[in-house]
Amino acid sequence: MTDTGSRPLFLTPTDPAPAGWHHVVLAKRHLLAGPVAVLVDDLAQWRSVSAGFGERLNGLVLTPSTDEPHCERLSPLAWHLTVPPERVGAAPLLFGGWLEAIGDADAKSQQLFALEHRMERIGREFELTRHDYNELTGRLQHQVQQLLAKEAELGRLNETLEARVVERTADLGRANEGLYQALAELKATQNELLKSAELAHLGALVAGIAHELNTPIGNALTVATALSHETAQLRHERAIGGIRRSSLDRLLDRVDEIALVLEKNLVRAADIIHHTKPLAVDRLSEQRRRFKVAEVIDDTLAALSPQLKRAPVTLALEVDGAVEMDSFPGAFSTVLSNLVTNALTHAFTDRAQGRLQLRAKPCDDGQLEMVFSDDGAGMTPAVLGRIFEPFFTTQLGRGGSGLGLYIAYNQVRRMLGGHISVTSTVGRGTSFRLLLPTVAPQPA
């Protein structure tokens, strides 16, 4: 017989098996498959078949016996019972319910075990979580303490920082005062330098004028001395007997000659003095007023119109008619007049025709920009580098005093408070650029 029956199983190695029992060769897999009842001859037989796992059996071990009925517990869910031999066949009926109850108890105990297992796992997880929580709390507390310490340190630093800021501000204030003082001293030194530069420049100018005047006055002196010599001789002739007619004629010729030389040289001296005069003009006495730039330009060009008409040149004018200046129109006119005269004198000496251009317009920064250019002979770099020097001229002995541009430069700088610059290329022409404040600075 095989053990294919449904539970509860009533198993026995007895062959033939009593009614209701399954004949099996008792094996571990049968005995541990679930609650079973095993019919064996005696406990010794049971122990031999269940050696090593008998205590894990759930169910009943039945032994037929005529002795007093006996029941003992073999393990938590296994019992040993003695059954009268005549009741062995009824055993499945008698103990079926018991086996079922053992099966239920086993299932419950397994559930309980699983529950306990789960509880244990949850307990362990809880423990871990509690541990993590404790660790986290510890770390948080540590961090909070660190933060508090840092805050306290920051507070201390802030206090020292404020003190340092106050200290540095005071330092800076002192340094600033020092700087202001240094600046004031620098300005004073600069003014002194300017004054000494002006004095040096005045000295150079006086030396230059003296040098220039030396020749005509020296010439005049020589001829005047010669004249007094000649007249002394005539006086001597009269004292010793009378003046001869020829002597008188010679003296008269000499006087004419000497008068000519005197006139020429005195004219030259007067010319130099006349040219030097604008340099001595006192800024305060020069008339300052509000004027329209276009009007002063027109007047200046009108005064120069005879020379302009004579010269083979055209003049292109581009002047903003609205610009006004609060400045010195006399100085403005002198400068322009010198530039135009120079162009007419120097730029077109060997040319059949030429072109002049005058542009005047206001700049963004409140200054007037005036550009005067010609397309004439131009200048070599050597000449260009010296044109603003007093008495520099390439027309020596041909009427040039070399003061025109020197005067123009000084008027622009000193009276009008502006700047003058020049560019020139040999054979292509010259261009003067002036930047003049529309309101001239007050005299220093």
Ligand SMILES: Nc1ncnc2c1ncn2[C@@H]1O[C@H](COP(=O)(O)OP(=O)(O)OP(=O)(O)O)[C@@H](O)[C@H]1O
């Ligand atoms: N537009 C120009 N083209 C070429 N050369 C020029 C021009 N303007 C000035 N120069 C040169 O600059 C020199 C100096 O000019 P500046 O006006 O000072 O003296 P000058 O004209 O020679 O004499 P002055 O003006 O005193 O009669 C001139 O001799 C001339 O060589």
Ligand SMILES: [Mg+2]
């Ligand atoms: Mg000149």
